[in-house]
Every structure is written in C-alpha cells, then in structure tokens.
Amino acid sequence: MKGSFPLVPSVFVYATVWGGLARQAGLSLDEIALMCLIVTAGASQFVAVPMIAAGFPPLAVIATTYVVNIRHYLMAATLAPAFRCFPRRWLALIAHGVNDESFALAVARRNPPDPWFFLGSVVAVYGSFIGGALVGSVLGGLVSDPTRYGLDFAFPAVFLALVAVQLKRRGDWAVAGGAALLALWIAWRFLGNWHIVVAGLVASGLGALIMRPEDA
Amino acid sequence: MRPSVVVTIVGMAAATYLTRAPLLLALSDRPLRPRLRLWLRLIPLAVLPALAIPMVLLRPDGNPALTPANPRLWGAIVVLALTAARANLLLSVAAGVVVVALLRHFGF
Numbered sequence: 258m259k260g261s262f263p264l265v266p267s268v269f270v271y272a273t274v275w276g277g278l279a280r281q282a283g284l285s286l287d288e289i290a291l292m293c294l295i296v297t298a299g300a301s302q303f304v305a306v307p308m309i310a311a312g313f314p315p316l317a318v319i320a321t322t323y324v325v326n327i328r329h330y331l332m333a334a335t336l337a338p339a340f341r342c343f344p345r346r347w348l349a350l351i352a353h354g355v356n357d358e359s360f361a362l363a364v365a366r367r368n369p370p371d372p373w374f375f376l377g378s379v380v381a382v383y384g385s386f387i388g389g390a391l392v393g394s395v396l397g398g399l400v401s402d403p404t405r406y407g408l409d410f411a412f413p414a415v416f417l418a419l420v421a422v423q424l425k426r427r428g429d430w431a432v433a434g435g436a437a438l439l440a441l442w443i444a445w446r447f448l449g450n451w452h453i454v455v456a457g458l459v460a461s462g463l464g465a466l467i468m469r470p471e472d473a
Numbered sequence: 474m475r476p477s478v479v480v481t482i483v484g485m486a487a488a489t490y491l492t493r494a495p496l497l498l499a500l501s502d503r504p505l506r507p508r509l510r511l512w513l514r515l516i517p518l519a520v521l522p523a524l525a526i527p528m529v530l531l532r533p534d535g536n537p538a539l540t541p542a543n544p545r546l547w548g549a550i551v552v553l554a555l556t557a558a559r560a561n562l563l564l565s566v567a568a569g570v571v572v573v574a575l576l577r578h579f580g581f
Contacts, residue, residue: 327492433519
C-alpha cells in the first residue's frame with residue numbers, strides 16, 4: 258500500500274472535484290455515495306453526471322458507461338496471470354478493484370505485476386477516491402450558482418485533458434479528431450444522445466483496423 | 474434517492490463489473506491479440522472527444538456555437554494548450570474553468 262501513497266493526493270483532489278460537480282448537478286449525497294461504492298470508476302462517473310443532470314434515459318447513461326470502461330478488459334487480462342493462485346471467490350471481489358492508477362503503478366513496478374502490491378494500491382486509491390468524493394459533495398453543496406464560476410465547463414475540460422495526455426501516435430490524433438467531428442455531426446443532425454457511443458466505437462474501430470497492431 | 478437515478482447507478486455498476494470481472498476470472502495466460510489491444514487502447518481516445526467537443530461547440534438547443542464569442546471554445550483551447558505543455562491535469566482544468574468564468578463575467 259505504501260508504494261501507492263504518492264497517488265493519494267491527486268486521486269483525492271480529482272475525486273473532490275467530481276463530488277463537488279456531482280452535487281451541483283443535483284445528485285444527492287446518498288446517490289453520490291452509492292455511485293462511488295458500487296461503480297468506483299472515475300472517468301465514467303465524470304461522464305455520467307452531466308448526462309444524469311440533463312435527464313438522459315438510464316439506458317443511454319449505462320451504455321456510455323460501458324463503452325468508457327471497456328478499457329478494463331485490457332487491464333484485467335494483463336493482471337489475470339498474477340492472480341492464478343487466488344481462490345476464485347476472492348477474484349470475484351478483487352475484480353471490482355481493477356482501476357487505471359493501481360494498474361499503471363503495479364505494471365510499472367514489476368511485470369508480471371505483484372498481486373499483493375496491486376491490492377494494497379487498490380485500497381489506497383479507492384480509499385482516497387471515496388473520501389475525496391464525499392468531501393467534495395459536502396463542499397459542492399455550498400456553491401449556489403455553478404455556471405457563474407464556469408464550473409459547468411469543468412466536465413468537458415476534464416475530458417479534454419484526459420484525452421490530451423494519452424495522444425502518442427499520429428493515428429491517435431486521427432482517431433480523436435475523427436471521433437470529435439463524427440460526434441459533432443451526429444449530435445447536431447440527429448436528436449437523442451447516442452453520438453458518444455456511436456462516434457466512440459466507429460472512430461476507435463476504424464483506427465484499430467487501419468493502424469498497425471504494433472501501435473497498441 | 475430518486476428511483477430512476479438508482480436504476481442508472483446500479484446499471485452503471487453492473488456494466489462496469491462486466492468490464493472488470495470476466496477476463497480476471499478467466500485467468501488466461503494468453504495475451505490479448507495485438508489488434509484487440511490496439512482497439513481497447515483507442516476507445517477512450519475516441520469516446521472522450523466525442524463527449525467533450527459537442528459540449529464545447531454546440532449550444533444546449535443543439536445548434537453550433539462556432540464563434541469567438543463562445544467562452545467554452547477559449548476554455549477548451551487553454552486546457553489543450555496547457556495539457557500539451559505537460560501541465561498537471563487539475564491545473565489545466567482549473568485554468569480552463571477560470572477563463573470561461575472570466576469571459577462570462579465580462580459579458581460573452
């Protein structure tokens with residue numbers, strides 16, 4: 258767990274921002290706590306809050322959450338060999354702990370990753386995420402007019418910053434730019450809110466077919 | 474708790490668990506095929522702009538707001554420029570929020 262302490266402040270602040278925004282978007286404290294406990298996936302929670310606030314149907318939010326979190330398959334498959342000696346019943350619970358930060362840390366430290374190091378990191382990351390979200394949701398209840406402070410813009414800002422740090426190859430830029438244009442066109446021309454899932458799957462699928470597999 | 478929000482959250486939890494559990498429980502030694510790995514890596518790169526750019530460039534009524542008088546456009550440019558300059562994620566976001574708040578304050 259100690260090896261993950263450097264992550265704690267940034268996860269805590271990120272979660273505080275999320276909790277504050279979720280509260281201002283009209284989620285109640287118990288809805289926020291429930292989401293943090295049973296979903297516990299930061300990026301998709303950022304994605305879900307403005308959709309819930311805008312009154313999107315549950316199925317649209319759930320489908321978008323699934324697509325945003327598809328990347329977990331990659332992490333789970335990479336972690337699996339390290340957990341061979343664990344009872345399967347435990348694995349059903351440990352699976353809930355798969356997250357970007359612990360995965361990145363555990364794989365950077367040793368490959369194949371040390372399962373106990375990974376589990377310690379999950380405790381540190383989830384503890385600071387849930388704690389930060391609760392602090393943020395209490396603080397968020399104190400700000401009365403979020404648009405005045407530009408806080409509604411925090412959602413697209415987080416998404417843009419998250420994608421910008423991941424763009425490495427030329428093909429990545431094409432996928433991100435293509436998805437943006439396609440989503441813009443779908444959202445403008447068609448009513449409803451499937452532009453995220455459709456543009457996300459089409460642009461990434463085309464990219465995966467056209468780019469060289471070595472670019473993974 | 475509102476029933477529809479609880480349904481949404483429980484559904485989100487189930488959908489997320491479905492992305493985490495199956496391959497961990499499969500305990501397979503075989504790595505994923507390279508093209509599948511590539512696709513899984515590209516999905517967030519496509520989903521995040523698909524989500525963010527319409528929020529920046531479309532008005533709530535769905536019409537484009539592609540003018541310099543759109544504060545969100547300038548906020549987005551600031552966020553992308555700072556992130557490209559390797560600034561901290563939260564710092565970039567905060568700067569974008571401040572720019573949008575200031576532009577709105579001065580009547581954009």
